[in-house]
Amino acid sequence: MSRTATISRDTSETRISVTVDLDGTGRYDVKTGIGFLDHMLEQLSRHSLIDLTIRCDGDLHIDAHHTTEDCAIAIGQAIDRALGDRRGIMRYGTAYAPMDEALTRCAIDISGRPYLVWKSGFSQPRLGDMDTELFEHFALSLAQNAGLTLHVETLHGRNNHHIVESVFKAMARALRQAVEIDARKADAIPSTKGSLGG
Known part of the structure:
Protein backbone atom coordinates (compact mmCIF):
# COMPACT_ATOMS: atom_id res chain seq x y z
CA MET A 1 0.00 0.00 0.00
CA SER A 2 1.43 3.33 -1.07
CA ARG A 3 1.21 5.98 1.61
CA THR A 4 1.95 8.99 -0.55
CA ALA A 5 0.00 12.15 -1.32
CA THR A 6 0.34 15.39 -3.23
CA ILE A 7 -1.46 18.58 -2.29
CA SER A 8 -1.63 21.71 -4.44
CA ARG A 9 -2.79 24.93 -2.84
CA ASP A 10 -3.28 28.10 -4.90
CA THR A 11 -4.51 31.30 -3.27
CA SER A 12 -3.98 35.01 -3.72
CA GLU A 13 -1.24 34.73 -1.06
CA THR A 14 0.64 31.55 -1.97
CA ARG A 15 1.02 28.88 -4.63
CA ILE A 16 2.17 25.62 -3.11
CA SER A 17 2.76 22.02 -4.14
CA VAL A 18 3.64 19.44 -1.46
CA THR A 19 4.33 15.73 -1.88
CA VAL A 20 4.93 13.34 1.02
CA ASP A 21 5.86 9.68 1.24
CA LEU A 22 5.31 8.38 4.78
CA ASP A 23 7.42 5.30 4.06
CA GLY A 24 10.39 7.18 2.68
CA THR A 25 13.98 7.58 3.78
CA GLY A 26 14.00 11.23 4.76
CA ARG A 27 14.78 12.65 1.34
CA TYR A 28 13.79 16.28 0.88
CA ASP A 29 13.63 18.90 -1.83
CA VAL A 30 12.33 22.05 -0.18
CA LYS A 31 12.05 25.55 -1.62
CA THR A 32 9.75 27.94 0.25
CA GLY A 33 11.63 31.18 -0.32
CA ILE A 34 12.38 31.41 3.43
CA GLY A 35 15.83 30.04 4.18
CA PHE A 36 15.25 29.29 7.84
CA LEU A 37 11.91 27.58 7.17
CA ASP A 38 13.60 25.44 4.51
CA HIS A 39 16.21 24.43 7.09
CA MET A 40 13.54 23.37 9.61
CA LEU A 41 11.47 21.46 7.03
CA GLU A 42 14.61 19.62 5.96
CA GLN A 43 15.08 18.61 9.62
CA LEU A 44 11.43 17.51 9.79
CA SER A 45 11.87 15.29 6.74
CA ARG A 46 15.27 13.85 7.60
CA HIS A 47 14.39 12.86 11.15
CA SER A 48 10.84 11.62 10.47
CA LEU A 49 11.99 9.60 7.41
CA ILE A 50 9.06 11.17 5.55
CA ASP A 51 10.13 12.12 2.04
CA LEU A 52 9.10 15.72 1.46
CA THR A 53 8.99 17.84 -1.68
CA ILE A 54 7.78 21.44 -1.41
CA ARG A 55 7.57 24.27 -3.87
CA CYS A 56 6.11 27.51 -2.59
CA ASP A 57 5.80 30.93 -4.19
CA GLY A 58 4.42 33.24 -1.52
CA ASP A 59 3.88 36.93 -0.84
CA LEU A 60 7.22 37.40 0.89
CA HIS A 61 7.20 41.08 -0.06
CA ILE A 62 4.66 41.38 2.81
CA ASP A 63 6.21 38.98 5.35
CA ALA A 64 6.72 35.26 6.01
CA HIS A 65 3.37 34.62 7.70
CA HIS A 66 1.28 33.37 4.78
CA THR A 67 4.07 31.20 3.37
CA THR A 68 4.75 29.57 6.74
CA GLU A 69 1.08 29.01 7.52
CA ASP A 70 0.15 27.69 4.08
CA CYS A 71 3.15 25.35 3.92
CA ALA A 72 2.05 23.86 7.27
CA ILE A 73 -1.53 23.54 6.00
CA ALA A 74 -0.43 21.77 2.82
CA ILE A 75 2.00 19.45 4.63
CA GLY A 76 -0.70 18.59 7.17
CA GLN A 77 -3.25 17.89 4.45
CA ALA A 78 -0.76 15.71 2.57
CA ILE A 79 0.03 13.68 5.71
CA ASP A 80 -3.69 13.34 6.43
CA ARG A 81 -4.39 12.07 2.92
CA ALA A 82 -1.40 9.71 2.89
CA LEU A 83 -2.54 8.15 6.19
CA GLY A 84 -5.85 7.12 4.66
CA ASP A 85 -8.07 5.40 7.25
CA ARG A 86 -5.09 5.13 9.67
CA ARG A 87 -5.26 1.33 9.57
CA GLY A 88 -2.23 -0.28 11.20
CA ILE A 89 -0.48 2.87 12.40
CA MET A 90 1.21 3.08 15.78
CA ARG A 91 -0.84 6.28 16.32
CA TYR A 92 1.25 7.61 19.23
CA GLY A 93 4.77 8.96 19.17
CA THR A 94 7.00 10.55 21.80
CA ALA A 95 10.49 11.96 21.46
CA TYR A 96 13.09 14.01 23.29
CA ALA A 97 15.51 15.92 21.07
CA PRO A 98 18.58 17.60 22.55
CA MET A 99 20.45 20.26 20.60
CA ASP A 100 23.46 21.27 22.69
CA GLU A 101 21.97 23.07 25.72
CA ALA A 102 18.40 22.93 24.34
CA LEU A 103 16.05 20.02 24.98
CA THR A 104 12.52 19.64 23.66
CA ARG A 105 9.94 16.95 24.33
CA CYS A 106 7.18 16.19 21.82
CA ALA A 107 4.21 13.84 22.06
CA ILE A 108 1.85 13.15 19.15
CA ASP A 109 -1.45 11.34 18.87
CA ILE A 110 -2.80 10.92 15.34
CA SER A 111 -6.24 11.20 16.85
CA GLY A 112 -8.16 13.14 14.23
CA ARG A 113 -8.83 15.66 17.01
CA PRO A 114 -6.51 18.60 16.37
CA TYR A 115 -5.03 20.22 19.46
CA LEU A 116 -1.79 22.01 20.22
CA VAL A 117 -0.12 22.51 23.57
CA TRP A 118 2.93 24.72 23.02
CA LYS A 119 5.43 25.48 25.77
CA SER A 120 8.42 26.89 23.98
CA GLY A 121 9.66 30.42 23.64
CA PHE A 122 12.36 32.61 22.21
CA SER A 123 14.37 35.56 23.44
CA GLN A 124 14.65 37.24 20.05
CA PRO A 125 11.95 38.19 17.55
CA ARG A 126 13.62 36.81 14.41
CA LEU A 127 15.86 34.00 13.26
CA GLY A 128 17.28 34.64 9.84
CA ASP A 129 14.39 35.87 7.73
CA MET A 130 11.67 34.38 9.92
CA ASP A 131 9.70 35.72 12.89
CA THR A 132 10.08 33.34 15.84
CA GLU A 133 6.36 33.62 16.66
CA LEU A 134 5.67 31.76 13.41
CA PHE A 135 7.06 28.47 14.75
CA LEU A 155 12.58 21.89 28.83
CA HIS A 156 15.90 23.75 28.54
CA GLY A 157 17.50 26.17 26.14
CA ARG A 158 19.19 29.55 25.72
CA ASN A 159 20.27 29.69 22.08
CA ASN A 160 17.24 30.42 19.90
CA HIS A 161 18.52 28.47 16.91
CA HIS A 162 19.16 25.44 19.10
CA ILE A 163 15.69 25.71 20.66
CA VAL A 164 13.77 25.73 17.41
CA GLU A 165 15.94 23.00 15.90
CA SER A 166 15.28 20.79 18.92
CA VAL A 167 11.55 21.51 18.48
CA PHE A 168 11.50 20.38 14.84
CA LYS A 169 13.68 17.34 15.50
CA ALA A 170 11.46 16.26 18.40
CA MET A 171 8.33 16.71 16.26
CA ARG A 176 8.10 8.99 12.70
CA GLN A 177 6.89 6.73 15.52
CA ALA A 178 3.25 7.68 15.15
CA VAL A 179 2.96 7.00 11.38
CA GLU A 180 4.86 3.69 11.52
CA ILE A 181 2.91 0.54 10.74
CA ASP A 182 2.50 -1.70 13.80
CA ALA A 183 3.62 -5.18 12.73
CA ARG A 184 1.43 -6.75 15.44
CA LYS A 185 -1.75 -4.93 14.35
CA ALA A 186 -1.22 -3.90 10.74
CA ASP A 187 -4.83 -4.75 9.84
CA ALA A 188 -6.51 -2.76 12.62
CA ILE A 189 -7.40 0.85 13.23
CA PRO A 190 -5.84 1.71 16.62
CA SER A 191 -9.02 2.83 18.37
CA THR A 192 -11.72 1.03 20.34
CA LYS A 193 -14.22 3.08 18.32
CA GLY A 194 -13.03 1.52 15.10
CA SER A 195 -12.17 4.88 13.55
CA LEU A 196 -9.94 7.86 14.25
CA GLY A 197 -11.28 11.38 14.18
CA GLY A 198 -14.08 13.39 15.65
Whole structure:
Protein backbone atom coordinates (compact mmCIF):
# COMPACT_ATOMS: atom_id res chain seq x y z
CA MET A 1 0.00 0.00 0.00
CA SER A 2 1.43 3.33 -1.07
CA ARG A 3 1.21 5.98 1.61
CA THR A 4 1.95 8.99 -0.55
CA ALA A 5 0.00 12.15 -1.32
CA THR A 6 0.34 15.39 -3.23
CA ILE A 7 -1.46 18.58 -2.29
CA SER A 8 -1.63 21.71 -4.44
CA ARG A 9 -2.79 24.93 -2.84
CA ASP A 10 -3.28 28.10 -4.90
CA THR A 11 -4.51 31.30 -3.27
CA SER A 12 -3.98 35.01 -3.72
CA GLU A 13 -1.24 34.73 -1.06
CA THR A 14 0.64 31.55 -1.97
CA ARG A 15 1.02 28.88 -4.63
CA ILE A 16 2.17 25.62 -3.11
CA SER A 17 2.76 22.02 -4.14
CA VAL A 18 3.64 19.44 -1.46
CA THR A 19 4.33 15.73 -1.88
CA VAL A 20 4.93 13.34 1.02
CA ASP A 21 5.86 9.68 1.24
CA LEU A 22 5.31 8.38 4.78
CA ASP A 23 7.42 5.30 4.06
CA GLY A 24 10.39 7.18 2.68
CA THR A 25 13.98 7.58 3.78
CA GLY A 26 14.00 11.23 4.76
CA ARG A 27 14.78 12.65 1.34
CA TYR A 28 13.79 16.28 0.88
CA ASP A 29 13.63 18.90 -1.83
CA VAL A 30 12.33 22.05 -0.18
CA LYS A 31 12.05 25.55 -1.62
CA THR A 32 9.75 27.94 0.25
CA GLY A 33 11.63 31.18 -0.32
CA ILE A 34 12.38 31.41 3.43
CA GLY A 35 15.83 30.04 4.18
CA PHE A 36 15.25 29.29 7.84
CA LEU A 37 11.91 27.58 7.17
CA ASP A 38 13.60 25.44 4.51
CA HIS A 39 16.21 24.43 7.09
CA MET A 40 13.54 23.37 9.61
CA LEU A 41 11.47 21.46 7.03
CA GLU A 42 14.61 19.62 5.96
CA GLN A 43 15.08 18.61 9.62
CA LEU A 44 11.43 17.51 9.79
CA SER A 45 11.87 15.29 6.74
CA ARG A 46 15.27 13.85 7.60
CA HIS A 47 14.39 12.86 11.15
CA SER A 48 10.84 11.62 10.47
CA LEU A 49 11.99 9.60 7.41
CA ILE A 50 9.06 11.17 5.55
CA ASP A 51 10.13 12.12 2.04
CA LEU A 52 9.10 15.72 1.46
CA THR A 53 8.99 17.84 -1.68
CA ILE A 54 7.78 21.44 -1.41
CA ARG A 55 7.57 24.27 -3.87
CA CYS A 56 6.11 27.51 -2.59
CA ASP A 57 5.80 30.93 -4.19
CA GLY A 58 4.42 33.24 -1.52
CA ASP A 59 3.88 36.93 -0.84
CA LEU A 60 7.22 37.40 0.89
CA HIS A 61 7.20 41.08 -0.06
CA ILE A 62 4.66 41.38 2.81
CA ASP A 63 6.21 38.98 5.35
CA ALA A 64 6.72 35.26 6.01
CA HIS A 65 3.37 34.62 7.70
CA HIS A 66 1.28 33.37 4.78
CA THR A 67 4.07 31.20 3.37
CA THR A 68 4.75 29.57 6.74
CA GLU A 69 1.08 29.01 7.52
CA ASP A 70 0.15 27.69 4.08
CA CYS A 71 3.15 25.35 3.92
CA ALA A 72 2.05 23.86 7.27
CA ILE A 73 -1.53 23.54 6.00
CA ALA A 74 -0.43 21.77 2.82
CA ILE A 75 2.00 19.45 4.63
CA GLY A 76 -0.70 18.59 7.17
CA GLN A 77 -3.25 17.89 4.45
CA ALA A 78 -0.76 15.71 2.57
CA ILE A 79 0.03 13.68 5.71
CA ASP A 80 -3.69 13.34 6.43
CA ARG A 81 -4.39 12.07 2.92
CA ALA A 82 -1.40 9.71 2.89
CA LEU A 83 -2.54 8.15 6.19
CA GLY A 84 -5.85 7.12 4.66
CA ASP A 85 -8.07 5.40 7.25
CA ARG A 86 -5.09 5.13 9.67
CA ARG A 87 -5.26 1.33 9.57
CA GLY A 88 -2.23 -0.28 11.20
CA ILE A 89 -0.48 2.87 12.40
CA MET A 90 1.21 3.08 15.78
CA ARG A 91 -0.84 6.28 16.32
CA TYR A 92 1.25 7.61 19.23
CA GLY A 93 4.77 8.96 19.17
CA THR A 94 7.00 10.55 21.80
CA ALA A 95 10.49 11.96 21.46
CA TYR A 96 13.09 14.01 23.29
CA ALA A 97 15.51 15.92 21.07
CA PRO A 98 18.58 17.60 22.55
CA MET A 99 20.45 20.26 20.60
CA ASP A 100 23.46 21.27 22.69
CA GLU A 101 21.97 23.07 25.72
CA ALA A 102 18.40 22.93 24.34
CA LEU A 103 16.05 20.02 24.98
CA THR A 104 12.52 19.64 23.66
CA ARG A 105 9.94 16.95 24.33
CA CYS A 106 7.18 16.19 21.82
CA ALA A 107 4.21 13.84 22.06
CA ILE A 108 1.85 13.15 19.15
CA ASP A 109 -1.45 11.34 18.87
CA ILE A 110 -2.80 10.92 15.34
CA SER A 111 -6.24 11.20 16.85
CA GLY A 112 -8.16 13.14 14.23
CA ARG A 113 -8.83 15.66 17.01
CA PRO A 114 -6.51 18.60 16.37
CA TYR A 115 -5.03 20.22 19.46
CA LEU A 116 -1.79 22.01 20.22
CA VAL A 117 -0.12 22.51 23.57
CA TRP A 118 2.93 24.72 23.02
CA LYS A 119 5.43 25.48 25.77
CA SER A 120 8.42 26.89 23.98
CA GLY A 121 9.66 30.42 23.64
CA PHE A 122 12.36 32.61 22.21
CA SER A 123 14.37 35.56 23.44
CA GLN A 124 14.65 37.24 20.05
CA PRO A 125 11.95 38.19 17.55
CA ARG A 126 13.62 36.81 14.41
CA LEU A 127 15.86 34.00 13.26
CA GLY A 128 17.28 34.64 9.84
CA ASP A 129 14.39 35.87 7.73
CA MET A 130 11.67 34.38 9.92
CA ASP A 131 9.70 35.72 12.89
CA THR A 132 10.08 33.34 15.84
CA GLU A 133 6.36 33.62 16.66
CA LEU A 134 5.67 31.76 13.41
CA PHE A 135 7.06 28.47 14.75
CA GLU A 136 4.10 28.01 17.09
CA HIS A 137 1.75 28.99 14.27
CA PHE A 138 3.37 26.40 12.01
CA ALA A 139 2.82 23.70 14.65
CA LEU A 140 -0.81 24.74 15.11
CA SER A 141 -1.55 24.72 11.37
CA LEU A 142 0.17 21.35 10.97
CA ALA A 143 -1.83 19.83 13.85
CA GLN A 144 -5.12 21.22 12.56
CA ASN A 145 -4.66 19.86 9.06
CA ALA A 146 -3.04 16.50 9.83
CA GLY A 147 -5.50 15.76 12.65
CA LEU A 148 -2.85 15.66 15.35
CA THR A 149 -2.99 16.11 19.08
CA LEU A 150 0.42 17.73 19.44
CA HIS A 151 2.27 18.59 22.64
CA VAL A 152 5.57 20.50 22.39
CA GLU A 153 7.59 21.59 25.41
CA THR A 154 11.12 22.95 25.51
CA LEU A 155 12.58 21.89 28.83
CA HIS A 156 15.90 23.75 28.54
CA GLY A 157 17.50 26.17 26.14
CA ARG A 158 19.19 29.55 25.72
CA ASN A 159 20.27 29.69 22.08
CA ASN A 160 17.24 30.42 19.90
CA HIS A 161 18.52 28.47 16.91
CA HIS A 162 19.16 25.44 19.10
CA ILE A 163 15.69 25.71 20.66
CA VAL A 164 13.77 25.73 17.41
CA GLU A 165 15.94 23.00 15.90
CA SER A 166 15.28 20.79 18.92
CA VAL A 167 11.55 21.51 18.48
CA PHE A 168 11.50 20.38 14.84
CA LYS A 169 13.68 17.34 15.50
CA ALA A 170 11.46 16.26 18.40
CA MET A 171 8.33 16.71 16.26
CA ALA A 172 9.96 14.71 13.48
CA ARG A 173 10.99 11.79 15.69
CA ALA A 174 7.57 11.64 17.36
CA LEU A 175 5.86 11.78 13.97
CA ARG A 176 8.10 8.99 12.70
CA GLN A 177 6.89 6.73 15.52
CA ALA A 178 3.25 7.68 15.15
CA VAL A 179 2.96 7.00 11.38
CA GLU A 180 4.86 3.69 11.52
CA ILE A 181 2.91 0.54 10.74
CA ASP A 182 2.50 -1.70 13.80
CA ALA A 183 3.62 -5.18 12.73
CA ARG A 184 1.43 -6.75 15.44
CA LYS A 185 -1.75 -4.93 14.35
CA ALA A 186 -1.22 -3.90 10.74
CA ASP A 187 -4.83 -4.75 9.84
CA ALA A 188 -6.51 -2.76 12.62
CA ILE A 189 -7.40 0.85 13.23
CA PRO A 190 -5.84 1.71 16.62
CA SER A 191 -9.02 2.83 18.37
CA THR A 192 -11.72 1.03 20.34
CA LYS A 193 -14.22 3.08 18.32
CA GLY A 194 -13.03 1.52 15.10
CA SER A 195 -12.17 4.88 13.55
CA LEU A 196 -9.94 7.86 14.25
CA GLY A 197 -11.28 11.38 14.18
CA GLY A 198 -14.08 13.39 15.65
